[in-house]
Amino acid sequence: MKNERSPLLFTVGVILVAMLGPFPVLASDFKLIANSSLKADAVSAEELKKIFLEESSSLSDGTHVEPVLESDGPVHRAFLQQCLGRSSDDLQTYYRALVFTGRGSMPKELSSDAGVVAYVARTRGAIGYVSIATSTEGVKTLTLLDSKDNAQRKVIRRVKPEYPETLRRLNIGGTVRLRVTISAKGNVEEVELLGGNPILGEAAIVAVKQWVYTAGHSRDLIEVSIPFDPHS
Amino acid sequence: MRRRIVGLAFFCVSVCADPVILKAQDFKLFDRTVQVHGYVSQGFVYTNDNNWLTMDTSSGSAAMTDMALNASSQITDKLRVGAQGYDRNLGQLGQYHPSLDWALANYRFKSWFGVRGGKVKTTLGLYTDTQDLDFLRVFALLPQSIYPADLRDATIAHLGGDVYGNISLKHGLGDLSYTAYAGHRSDSIYSGYAYFLSQYATYLKSFGGLQYGADLHWRTPLKGLLVGGSRLDEDITGKGVGVSPFNYMAGVQPYYESSKADWVNQVYGEYERGKLRVDSEYRRYWRNQQVFNGTSEDLADIRGWYVSGAYRVSKRFQFGSYYSRYTVTNRTAGLLSAIATPATDTSLPANHDYDKVVAGRVDLNRFWNVKVEGHFMNGYGDAPYPNGFYPQVNLHGFSTTTNALVVKTSFNF
Numbered sequence: 106m107k108n109e110r111s112p113l114l115f116t117v118g119v120i121l122v123a124m125l126g127p128f129p130v131l132a133s134d135f136k137l138i139a140n141s142s143l144k145a146d147a148v149s150a151e152e153l154k155k156i157f158l159e160e161s162s163s164l165s166d167g168t169h170v171e172p173v174l175e176s177d178g179p180v181h182r183a184f185l186q187q188c189l190g191r192s193s194d195d196l197q198t199y200y201r202a203l204v205f206t207g208r209g210s211m212p213k214e215l216s217s218d219a220g221v222v223a224y225v226a227r228t229r230g231a232i233g234y235v236s237i238a239t240s241t242e243g244v245k246t247l248t249l250l251d252s253k254d255n256a257q258r259k260v261i262r263r264v265k266p267e268y269p270e271t272l273r274r275l276n277i278g279g280t281v282r283l284r285v286t287i288s289a290k291g292n293v294e295e296v297e298l299l300g301g302n303p304i305l306g307e308a309a310i311v312a313v314k315q316w317v318y319t320a321g322h323s324r325d326l327i328e329v330s331i332p333f334d335p336h337s
Numbered sequence: 338m339r340r341r342i343v344g345l346a347f348f349c350v351s352v353c354a355d356p357v358i359l360k361a362q363d364f365k366l367f368d369r370t371v372q373v374h375g376y377v378s379q380g381f382v383y384t385n386d387n388n389w390l391t392m393d394t395s396s397g398s399a400a401m402t403d404m405a406l407n408a409s410s411q412i413t414d415k416l417r418v419g420a421q422g423y424d425r426n427l428g429q430l431g432q433y434h435p436s437l438d439w440a441l442a443n444y445r446f447k448s449w450f451g452v453r454g455g456k457v458k459t460t461l462g463l464y465t466d467t468q469d470l471d472f473l474r475v476f477a478l479l480p481q482s483i484y485p486a487d488l489r490d491a492t493i494a495h496l497g498g499d500v501y502g503n504i505s506l507k508h509g510l511g512d513l514s515y516t517a518y519a520g521h522r523s524d525s526i527y528s529g530y531a532y533f534l535s536q537y538a539t540y541l542k543s544f545g546g547l548q549y550g551a552d553l554h555w556r557t558p559l560k561g562l563l564v565g566g567s568r569l570d571e572d573i574t575g576k577g578v579g580v581s582p583f584n585y586m587a588g589v590q591p592y593y594e595s596s597k598a599d600w601v602n603q604v605y606g607e608y609e610r611g612k613l614r615v616d617s618e619y620r621r622y623w624r625n626q627q628v629f630n631g632t633s634e635d636l637a638d639i640r641g642w643y644v645s646g647a648y649r650v651s652k653r654f655q656f657g658s659y660y661s662r663y664t665v666t667n668r669t670a671g672l673l674s675a676i677a678t679p680a681t682d683t684s685l686p687a688n689h690d691y692d693k694v695v696a697g698r699v700d701l702n703r704f705w706n707v708k709v710e711g712h713f714m715n716g717y718g719d720a721p722y723p724n725g726f727y728p729q730v731n732l733h734g735f736s737t738t739t740n741a742l743v744v745k746t747s748f749n750f
Binding site for chain 2: 151160161162194205207
């Protein structure tokens with residue numbers, strides 16, 4: 106009896122922590138998705154900004170990329186604010202300046218998460234964003250590396266976090282944000298949870314502690330965002 | 338004119354009633370996606386006194402229309418090609434003679450290095466390449482001390498090539514963007530300078546020449562702050578026919594003029610924070626032109642600066658203001674010095690134009706905006722190089738001050 110009730114209690118506990126924890130999944134949460142032709146599993150905030158501002162059309166590994174936008178909505182606004190530091194109106198103005206001077210094009214714009222996923226799945230190099238709850242079958246999910254110093258400190262050994270099975274079954278996902286202390290040699294010394302579901306955060310911390318970065322001149326502090334997608 | 342305005346109004350109403358047709362049109366050509374974009378704008382200007390920008394503004398004028406249509410396509414991952422046609426009518430200028438605005442191939446090797454060639458928009462300061470695109474801004478007219486609408490052709494594009502790139506600086510020191518270019522500038526014979534010369538019974542058939550320069554700007558670590566500088570050098574030749582002021586009896590003769598020195602230095606800064614945008618620029622244009630078939634020299638020192646601010650009150654409404662200051666000094670050498678008076682005192686209204694501007698912009702939808710703008714100008718800076726005020730449309734002379742109301746609407750897709 107005791108053995109039978111424990112998983113139930115655990116599940117209820119997990120649900121309570123997941124739902125009432127200090128870092129609920131926000132409606133504005135988004136995850137980055139990309140066409141499966143992309144070799145990279147992660148993209149730095151700086152690279153992502155250059156791609157969406159059409160200052161670059163390839164990742165640091167040389168892979169061609171094409172930005173895909175949502176036309177509006179909380180996910181779109183959150184992405185613009187967090188990743189590009191611009192409002193939707195400002196971004197439209199920016200793109201129009203490119204379009205009417207011959208220096209760029211208007212990126213593909215789609216009105217729904219499902220539309221973005223479908224377009225990214227069939228378009229080589231496409232990279233977009235969707236709400237965290239969206240099924241991302243047929244595309245790959247990218248990790249967003251937030252540090253300004255990512256150009257200097259790249260991950261050379263990455264361990265994928267294990268998705269807590271109970272949360273996956275309950276369709277609970279989200280993005281967790283971590284602050285990572287990296288030694289000069291490139292080892293991860295310390296990981297602190299900044300935001301997101303605490304159970305997912307624990308799983309992310311266990312994985313990130315095993316990551317190895319390129320060596321630097323000194324100890325560095327960086328922020329890393331890791332998406333957990335129950336459908337992937 | 339009335340029919341044209343009615344036609345434009347009908348077009349505006351019909352496209353705004355159906356925003357779907359305003360979206361960029363994509364189609365496939367040889368398995369490549371081609372994007373098509375365009376815009377059209379219509380303005381109305383009323384001045385309480387002097388006629389401005391070659392229009393009959395003292396009676397109210399709607400002779401302020403421009404439009405463009407472009408098509409472009411990504412040929413390979415790094416190669417993009419496209420072209421844009423442009424047409425305008427601004428009072429006596431443009432006169433609906435269409436031109437190729439830009440037509441280029443753009444190859445971006447890396448984010449830090451790319452090349453583009455063909456007819457390319459010239460990079461000079463914050464807005465030279467986008468000066469026609471008023472729908473990008475709050476203001477219907479950019480500060481005329483630096484971006485004179487009548488002289489748009491002088492800096493808008495060159496037939497040649499650019500190298501450009503963006504370099505991220507280490508240690509969080511921001512980004513550097515550079516552009517260097519060289520090519521041939523070719524002004525329309527319906528531009529402001531050609532119209533200006535016509536007051537001396539001189540009519541240009543061609544005006545242009547070598548143009549080369551560079552721009553460097555730094556997006557600083559202070560979020561939203563950008564500073565930069567540009568330099569442009571030119572070697573310009575004008576050819577046409579005219580009556581020599583030194584020998585009227587000879588009648589109409591071939592005319593030419595050429596640059597002895599012609600350069601622009603420009604520095605600028607821009608700060609954006611949330612809904613606020615502030616920018617400022619300073620330009621010095623030095624022009625030593627050998628005129629009247631090499632018999633004379635005209636040396637003009639033209640300086641302009643402005644400070645501008647704009648604020649987005651809501652999604653649909655923005656307002657802004659700027660102060661723009663233009664001064665010109667001039668002296669001559671050779672035969673012309675016998676009949677031309679040097680202009681050295683910039684406090685005289687003939688040698689300056691100070692403009693205080695307030696503006697409001699309403700976005701009716703994503704594609705259509707309406708602007709209302711007030712200009713309060715002191716001076717008319719009419720010689721020896723044009724700046725908005727022309728004697729041909731001010732036959733009774735100039736008043737010192739001019740107040741102007743500008744109403745403008747633009748569509749783009």
